[in-house]
Amino acid sequence: MTLLSTLTLAIEAFLIYAVSWVVWRTLRQYVVQSCLDNIPGPPSVSLWKGNLGQIFDTNGWNFHLNLAKKYGQVAKVHGLFGDKQLYIYDPKAMHHIIVKDQDIYEETSLFIQSNLVIFGPGLLSTLGSHHKKQRKMLNPVFSIAHMRQMVPTFHKISNQLRDSLTQRCSDGPQEIDMLRWISRAALELIAQSGLGHSFDSLKKDELPHAYIVVMKKLQPTIFSMVIARNFLPWLVKIGTPSFRRWAISLSPWKKLREIRDMVDFMHETSLEIYNSKKRAIAEGDEAVLKQVGQGKDIMSILMRANLEASDEDKLPDEELLAQALSFMTHFTEPIPIYRTLTFAAVDTTSGALGRTLHLLSEHPEVQAKVREEIRTAKEKFGGDLPYDELVSLPYLDAVCRETLRLYPPISYLSRTTRKDTVLPLQDPIRGIDGSIISEIPIPSNTNVIVGLRASNTNPQLWGSDALEWKPERWLSPLPDALQEAHVPGIYSNLMTFLGGGRACIGFKFSQLEMKAVLSALMETFEISTSATEEIAWNMTAIATPTIKGPTSMMPQLPLTLALAK
The missing domain is CATH 1.10.630.10 (Cytochrome P450)
Structure with a gap:
């Protein structure tokens, strides 16, 4: 078999796989009901990109800020071809994602493969016991x-x-x-x-x-x-x-x-x-x-x-x-x-x-x-x-x-659930149907975006001046609400350096x-x-x-x- 024919077969196989994946994802998101359907969030602005173009916009500061202001600590956002995802900075939910259930909420396949391609099999591209072994060294x-x-x-x-x-x-x-x-x-x-x-x-x-x-x-x-x-x-x-x-x-x-x-x-x-x-x-x-x-x-x-x-x-x-x-x-x-x-x-x-x-x-x-x-x-x-x-x-x-x-250098991160799970919330939210939601059933292979900067600037924890740069705030006792929230960050009640087993070493x-x-x-x-x-x-x-x-x-x-x- 010639190199050209090999390339042709590879391209054909990928196209068939890609089209099948798109059809399956589209049917799954727009026809099959999801546990996330009752979670409020911004409307999708693109059939194939959902809200990703807004989330990953290089000028996306206002979108992230307005997302937090309008929908609070939990929101539903849309990924590729209507894929339903969560945007979260609720302290209890973050504790489960980052610390308690970190083996369920793993780095996304995209993150792992991207870092494996660019950085090799180091801390950024390994999971589970493999990752723990490297950190121990x-x-x-x-x-x-x-x-x-x-x-x-x-x-x-x-x-x-x-x-x-x-x-x-x-x-x-x-x-x-x-x-x-x-x-x-x-x-x-x-x-x-x-x-x-x-x-x-x-x-x-x-x-x-x-x-x-x-x-x-x-x-x-x-x-x-x-x-x-x-x-x-x-x-x-x-x-x-x-x-x-x-x-x-x-x-x-x-x-x-x-x-x-x-x-x-x-x-x-x-x-x-x-x-x-x-x-x-x-x-x-x-x-x-x-x-x-x-x-x-x-x-x-x-x-x-x-x-x-x-x-x-x-x-x-x-x-x-x-x-x-x-x-x-x-x-x-x-x-x-x-x-x-x-x-x-x-x-x-x-x-x-x-x-x-x-x-x-x-x-x-x-x-x-x-x-x-x-x-x-x-x-x-x-x-x-x-x-x-x-x-x-x-x-x-x-x-x-x-x-x-x-201004954390990294404003958000993504995780993917590796099995069906239930995510508890510290502050219950009101669903689209008016019901009170204190925990969210999340299907396997659901992406969850953790708002690091959103947590660091949460006015419920940091006060009404949370979006102001005021070094003096660190020279006095921090707000009681912040101390009681138990934000799972490794450093100063902040999510800047993450927490849990994948905290910044x-x-x-x-x-x-x-x-x-x-x-x-x-x-x-x-x-x-x-x-x-x-x-x-x-x-x-x-x-x-x-x-x-x-x-x-x-x-x-x-x-x-x-x-x-």
């Missing part, structure tokens, strides 16, 4: 004891960033794309402390490493294909990896080929890093000490721990690599590339830092208080702050918490990065908004700033920096 490297050891590295990189920006501002205030600089710093922070490698000296005139350019381009490119990605779980079953790669090469879809090229580049870069680290460990302590991080980085510790682990706990090489690497297991041959830790650490941290700087530029009175607190603390210690002092600066901590509350690492960078920048600079450009934040998978305009999708954050007095 990773937990020690994110301990407080290890965080303390990272502080000098964090300060060194943050000070390099400060010094380069100081040179830019030596002749007066300058408008600078801060996203570019903090992305470079975030990559270098995870590179040195996580991978024991250096990508960037952070010098003024040095261009960002191509790796960071690719990473920043990858996320919006993937997000722009969000509807088409729903078919990914079936596409990856067609033929062999080499066949699928060949099919991509012939595809007229430019974005698909761009993703392939980005992954290829990251593979080449990361394979070189990994092999270098593997050789150093094999050669012994002297070789390790010559590397960046001197063997104290996350990857070195993880590799050594895996060598010493029992056969039961040991991770296969491909899984070990996938924690900081990934490989294109489905669209290409299975070759490892650095991704999971790197991608999660860089994009979310740079996004959170960028949002914080943007907010501080709009609130000079808050900025002045932060600067005074940092300067006073540094004068006391005669320089960079030790771990305990850095993490406990009350006003800086309040600024970080409030930013992560009101590096949330302490991320907070430490933010505070180290902010302590260096806010001591030195006065930051104000751009005089010429207005910033818009896009509601992509990870919130991203761009210059406001109908055609602008290039991530950037122009702010004006001046040396502080």
Whole structure:
């Protein structure tokens, strides 16, 4: 059988399967009654996309806000071809989804397959006991004891960033794309402390490493294909990896080929890093000490721990690599590339830092208080702050918490029920027929969208000012209603870092990065908004700033920096 005939058969099989799936889903949703029919929610605006175009709109902030305002903590929304889904941020329901019944409410097949394709078999793309085994190996490297050891590295990189920006501002205030600089710093922070490698000296005139350019381009490119990605779980079953790669090469879809090229580049870069680290460990302590991080980085510790682990706990090489690497297991041959830790650490941290700087530029009175607190603390210690002092600066901590509350880098997540279940509610809702609903029967294979930002800004818990950025709220006792709600987030009654068995394993690492960078920048600079450009934040998978305009999708954050007095 020729390659062309094989391709033809594969396409025919997929089309038959796709048409059958569409017919079955349409009949199921529009003809067969569902347990969710009585749940209020917005009308479907598209026969085939339902509300997904609104939910995943890059400018979808108002849709999500109005959804919460009009329908409250539980709403029915429509997916592909009328598929009925739930949008939820009721605290008790979230506890069952995220913690108590997390084995029933698994990551969607789309999420798992997308991350497996891009990131490899790491934390983002494994489930159940497989996922728990990987977390058991990773937990020690994110301990407080290890965080303390990272502080000098964090300060060194943050000070390099400060010094380069100081040179830019030596002749007066300058408008600078801060996203570019903090992305470079975030990559270098995870590179040195996580991978024991250096990508960037952070010098003024040095261009960002191509790796960071690719990473920043990858996320919006993937997000722009969000509807088409729903078919990914079936596409990856067609033929062999080499066949699928060949099919991509012939595809007229430019974005698909761009993703392939980005992954290829990251593979080449990361394979070189990994092999270098593997050789150093094999050669012994002297070789390790010559590397960046001197063997104290996350990857070195993880590799050594895996060598010493029992056969039961040991991770296969491909899984070990996938924690900081990934490989294109489905669209290409299975070759490892650095991704999971790197991608999660860089994009979310740079996004959170960028949002914080943007907010501080709009609130000079808050900025002045932060600067005074940092300067006073540094004068006391005669320089960079030790771990305990850095993490406990009350006003800086309040600024970080409030930013992560009101503007979490990820606004929502999806889960799929793997069997029929019943979801209890903390606050009963009124059904379309007028009945009071305190629990919802949910069929197997139902998607549930958890509103992370909606929970963080729920006025029933946070008060009437829940949508205002007010760092001072963290300097007083939080509302009783919030304390009594038992929101299942791992951090400060927030859903920003999730909770349960799939909570963000590096949330302490991320907070430490933010505070180290902010302590260096806010001591030195006065930051104000751009005089010429207005910033818009896009509601992509990870919130991203761009210059406001109908055609602008290039991530950037122009702010004006001046040396502080």
